[in-house]
Amino acid sequence: MSYSIQDFIRLIARLRNPNGGCPWDLKQNYTSMIPCLIEETYEVIEAIQKKDMVNLREELGDLLLQVVFFSQLASEDHYFTFDDVLNDVAQKIVRRHPHVFGNLNAGNEEEALARWNEIKAQEKSGKVVHSILDSIPHAFPALLRAQKLQKQCAKVGFDWREIPPVIGKIEEELQEVKTELLQTPQNAERLEEEIGDLIFATVNLARHIKCDAEESLRKANYKFEQRFRNIERKANALGTSLEALSLAEMNRLWDEVKNEEK
Structure with a gap:
């Protein structure tokens, strides 16, 4: 049926x-x-x-x-x-597609997206807006929401125009993480905050080079998982388990897996 x-x-x-x-x-x-x-x-x-x-x-x-x-x-x-x-x-x-269903033209994907966003903005113009960030759902995954927040702020010019200061911000945040790690005793809340700042700055770099941070991390997760599964298989083939190997031995297997991918 x-x-x-x-x-x-x-x-x-x-x-x-x-x-x-x-x-x-x-x-x-x-x-x-x-x-x-x-x-x-x-x-x-x-x-x-x-x-x-x-x-x-x-x-x-x-x-x-x-x-x-x-x-x-x-x-x-x-x-x-x-x-x-x-x-x-x-x-x-x-x-939102007058270039398809109407008499307007869009020569490329950038023009089509710009027209979509322009019409979307017109549709929302009558709504009460307290902030340009109001439209970004809090329920988004954290990396995706970071990208959206940064992109929205960039629309009003709150953004670096070149890559070097973006990288500089990552280095600054990394240094702050290192500094926090040296504190005795460590402040868990403060360390968590600095790690968050570092991740946020890294997302900003991804956005500037037109790389989707959520997708990039998803692919990195997948790559790590496949490599780790392969070193498990190698350990089994040697008649042992990862628990029985030293970190140096596991790193050697990891390098073997990486080299086999080339």
């Missing part, structure tokens, strides 16, 4: 029906579903990173389930329906 989006909406509504629905689904609310939404979003990202198209198909379905489920909750509370969500985003796409 082939299902349409309307069939799917009715399936979710049935799960939420007090008469014969699913006890688990009936117990859920906006807040309780947040972990599910986050989990499914990251599973989509992982499938993309692994270029696993079979799994991506499944994970996109799971992510769509979250959208429809939240829309069902809102429909039950008489806020809006899934059709409203769909209609709103379709209208937004048409409105």
Whole structure:
């Protein structure tokens, strides 16, 4: 049987029906579903990173389930329906792409993005804004939010125009971390603050060289994981475990793994 989006909406509504629905689904609310939404979003990202198209198909379905489920909750509370969500985003796409659906032109991706941001700003011009940072959700992952904060501030000129002072700020923050480490006794709160400043400054460098900090760290995590798994395999092949090796021996295996990648 082939299902349409309307069939799917009715399936979710049935799960939420007090008469014969699913006890688990009936117990859920906006807040309780947040972990599910986050989990499914990251599973989509992982499938993309692994270029696993079979799994991506499944994970996109799971992510769509979250959208429809939240829309069902809102429909039950008489806020809006899934059709409203769909209609709103379709209208937004048409409105913010006059170079596609209208008679304007965009010669490249920069012009297209600039037009999108210009129209977006016009749409929000009637809203009460206390700060240019109001539009950046606090729920964003920390690295992503750091990038967004910096980018927004750069729009009003609060930004370095060249790379050297950005690198200089990283070196300054690193020195402050080193200084804090030398304190006796160490102040855990202060050290945490300095580490945060160092990371924030590093994110700023990534932004200046048009490198996505969140994606960069995700790739670094993946690279580290693969290398560590490989040294585990090498240790097993030697008939031993990592726990039985010295740090120097583990570093030697690590170097072997790195050299094999070249």
